[in-house]
Amino acid sequence: MPRREGGNSVRPILGHGGLQRLATAALLIVAAGAASAQNPVETFYKGRQINLIVGYGPGGGYDLAGRLLARHIGRYIPGNPPVAVQNMVGAGSLRAANFLYGAVPKDGATFGVFGSDIPMIGLIGVNSAVQFDARRFTWLGSSSSFGDDAYVLIVRGDAKSPSLAAARRPGGTPMVLGGTGEGARDADVPKILRDALGLNIKQVLGYPDTPSLFLAIERGELDGRMFDFSAVKAVRPRWLEPNSGYNVLLQFARVTRHPDLPDVPTARELAPDAAARDLIEFAETPLLTMARPFAAPPGVPDARAKALQAAFLAAHRDARFLEEAARLGIDISPVDADRMAAGVERLAQAPPPVFAYMRQLRGRR
Numbered sequence: 001m002p003r004r005e006g007g008n009s010v011r012p013i014l015g016h017g018g019l020q021r022l023a024t025a026a027l028l029i030v031a032a033g034a035a036s037a038q039n040p041v042e043t044f045y046k047g048r049q050i051n052l053i054v055g056y057g058p059g060g061g062y063d064l065a066g067r068l069l070a071r072h073i074g075r076y077i078p079g080n081p082p083v084a085v086q087n088m089v090g091a092g093s094l095r096a097a098n099f100l101y102g103a104v105p106k107d108g109a110t111f112g113v114f115g116s117d118i119p120m121i122g123l124i125g126v127n128s129a130v131q132f133d134a135r136r137f138t139w140l141g142s143s144s145s146f147g148d149d150a151y152v153l154i155v156r157g158d159a160k161s162p163s164l165a166a167a168r169r170p171g172g173t174p175m176v177l178g179g180t181g182e183g184a185r186d187a188d189v190p191k192i193l194r195d196a197l198g199l200n201i202k203q204v205l206g207y208p209d210t211p212s213l214f215l216a217i218e219r220g221e222l223d224g225r226m227f228d229f230s231a232v233k234a235v236r237p238r239w240l241e242p243n244s245g246y247n248v249l250l251q252f253a254r255v256t257r258h259p260d261l262p263d264v265p266t267a268r269e270l271a272p273d274a275a276a277r278d279l280i281e282f283a284e285t286p287l288l289t290m291a292r293p294f295a296a297p298p299g300v301p302d303a304r305a306k307a308l309q310a311a312f313l314a315a316h317r318d319a320r321f322l323e324e325a326a327r328l329g330i331d332i333s334p335v336d337a338d339r340m341a342a343g344v345e346r347l348a349q350a351p352p353p354v355f356a357y358m359r360q361l362r363g364r365r
Contacts, residue, residue: 041307044108045079052085053100053112055093056180057209061231063087064330065143065292066113069312072321076311089208092184093118094129100297101132108304111140111296116286117185119293119344124355126362127183135348136298138305139340140312143292144230147333150251150258151189151287153177154232155224156217157245164249164270167199174202178213178222181205183362185286186213186226189252191361192283193267196276211235228291229258234329252280253287275353282347282354289335289343309337 054066063085070083088096093114104110121127122134155162160173167175179186187205194201204222207213214236216222229251232239239246251258254266267284271277296308315321316334325332335343350358 039078041303042078044304045077045081045307047079048081048109050074050077050081050083051104051110052083053096053104053110054085054087055089055096055112055114055118057087057089057211059235060210061228061234061330062093062113062115062292064231064234064328068321068325068328068330069113069143069294069315071324072318073311073315075318076314078307088112090181091129092179092181092187094121094127094183097122098129098131100295101137102297104297106297106299108296108300108308111138111294111308113143113292113294115185116142116290116293117183117188119290120286120347120358121183121362123344123348124358124362126359129183133298134344135341138296138298138300138308139337139344140294140296140309141316141337141340142290142294142335143316144331145289145333145335146253146287146291147331148230148258149253149291149331149333150229150261151185151226151253152229152232152251152261152264153190153193153224153226153249154217154239155247155249156220157247158220159223161200161223162247164197164199167201168197169200172200174200176202176204176223178207178216178225179203179205180207180209180213188361189226189283192279193250193252195357195361196279197267197270197272226252228331229261230329230331237329253284253291255288278351279354279357282350282358285343285347289346290340291331293340312337 052066052070054063056062067085070085074081074083088099096112097114097118100112119134122130122132155175161167161175166172177190182205190201190203193199213225217224238244248261248264250267251261251264252267257266267280268277271280294312313334313336316332322332
């Protein structure tokens with residue numbers, strides 16, 4: 001019975017059923033709040049589009065790797081956000097690196113892939129266009145350590161210097177190689193091979209992307225270029241057939257010869273002395289630890305950074321991802337974020353003579 005005060009009955013505002021409903025609602029609110037507090041990363045990403053910046057044009061090796069990851073990584077990011085790809089061409093992907101570092105929000109909603117040599121360019125410090133500190137990127141990892149890939153020099157068989165012997169001949173005709181731009185890997189590695197191995201090379205730079213370079217070689221505008229072996233297998237497999245009219249002359253970023261190229265020497269094998277070999281090994285370091293480097297801006301909240309790093313590795317273990325990569329001919333030998341950061345630090349600690357050469361190379365053009 002309700003108690004009486006001053007002779008009047010005091011009736012409960014809510015009956016038993018109402019109190020139960022109120023208690024249930026309160027528990028649901030508390031539970032929802034607790035779930036939100038426990039999964040702030042999922043709350044951030046759910047319903048949000050993620051942007052993946054590719055520092056090269058459509059159709060090249062970096063673009064293929066970026067789009068492959070975009071199709072799969074969303075399943076492993078809490079909240080399962082969709083991932084949209086944006087190509088940002090310019091300066092051998094330096095433009096994309098600068099954009100990722102300083103222009104996008106540091107919230108974990110944007111990450112991207114740029115050239116493997118971009119961290120080295122930043123560390124050398126002679127390019128005034130660099131607007132980043134390579135040590136401060138939020139590294140996600142690399143899709144490839146070149147475990148099943150190589151950076152190969154390919155030239156037309158009808159070029160005036162179609163072989164290494166011809167390119168090394170004193171007073172001979174230079175080998176005309178194309179590239180995307182100063183500072184890009186396809187510009188710097190041939191310069192290093194020129195100096196380390198004595199190759200007579202002339203460069204024509206400024207092509208917008210890899211597909212345009214494929215076409216320029218086929219049209220005879222260029223003798224050749226250095227390509228990722230996996231990209232050639234995926235996009236121009238006929239170039240690798242016997243009597244195709246194209247010659248694979250050497251392979252770079254290989255400690256041993258690629259099993260598919262048993263008759264093609266590595267750059268290390270061709271080094272005439274220890275100094276040349278040291279230079280080649282230093283220049284190969286980015287490819288062997290960060291052949292396809294993915295990064296987010298510095299300052300991404302720690303929980304989101306860890307979620308992206310975990311999702312990156314999980315996607316690279318996904319059966320559907322691996323099946324599609326095999327179909328596309330893309331090398332998948334992932335490197336985690338910690339090893340990526342260690343590789344950048346190793347570049348920063350290069351022997352002084354090698355670092356001096358790279359500074360001179362970058363400075364003199």
